[in-house]
Amino acid sequence: MNVRPYKPEDTATHARLFTETVHSSTQLTIRGNNLRLGSRSSRHGTLAQAFQRADCFVAEHDSEIVGFATLEPDGHLDYIYAHRRFQRQGVASALFQRIEQEAISRGVARIFAEASTTARPFFEHVGFRMIASQRIKHRGISFINFRMEKFVS
Numbered sequence: 001m002n003v004r005p006y007k008p009e010d011t012a013t014h015a016r017l018f019t020e021t022v023h024s025s026t027q028l029t030i031r032g033n034n035l036r037l038g039s040r041s042s043r044h045g046t047l048a049q050a051f052q053r054a055d056c057f058v059a060e061h062d063s064e065i066v067g068f069a070t071l072e073p074d075g076h077l078d079y080i081y082a083h084r085r086f087q088r089q090g091v092a093s094a095l096f097q098r099i100e101q102e103a104i105s106r107g108v109a110r111i112f113a114e115a116s117t118t119a120r121p122f123f124e125h126v127g128f129r130m131i132a133s134q135r136i137k138h139r140g141i142s143f144i145n146f147r148m149e150k151f152v153s
């Protein structure tokens, strides 16, 4: 598997991967309004905007994008996704390793995220600790997620 920086032409593949992964997971991780499963074009727009604000990396397997992750300048890890067909195969771990290197090279000491119940074991696996749980509401649906952090150096 190869992890490389995102290129603008990856957006369409990202949007498909993102939607497929989110639809197949039991809980969504939502921070603010960044997760919107609207029309295809609005999804592209939202993701493209998110990727402009952040360092984004993609994981490729046989030239296919199988995951992606973003790191914002303040250390917020907003997105980390592995395609449903490639879960538990180390995709997110490889992406996180790259994100961690990037944070260190940028002098970002703390990476933080909001993890869903299903994603929490992954974050713990790569060394995050839970700060707090929180209940959030999105489109009338209530979710629990976990504020997690990892100090890197």
Ligand SMILES: CC(C)(COP(=O)(O)OP(=O)(O)OC[C@H]1O[C@@H](n2cnc3c(N)ncnc32)[C@H](O)[C@@H]1OP(=O)(O)O)[C@@H](O)C(=O)NCCC(=O)NCCS
Pocket (backbone or CB within 6 Å): 021, 022, 025, 029, 078, 079, 080, 081, 082, 083, 086, 087, 088, 089, 090, 091, 092, 093, 094, 114, 115, 116, 118, 119, 121, 122, 123, 125, 126
């Ligand atoms: C959470 C997610 C990113 C993990 O991706 P992944 O590529 O499957 O993770 P990895 O294969 O690198 O997993 C590494 C380790 O994390 C832990 N882990 C990962 N997913 C897990 C799960 N569903 N249940 C329990 N432990 C899990 C395990 O310890 C795993 O090691 P193992 O497979 O040898 O037991 C992926 O399930 C996903 O995309 N979920 C939907 C989107 C999401 O919730 N993203 C996070 C918020 S932005």
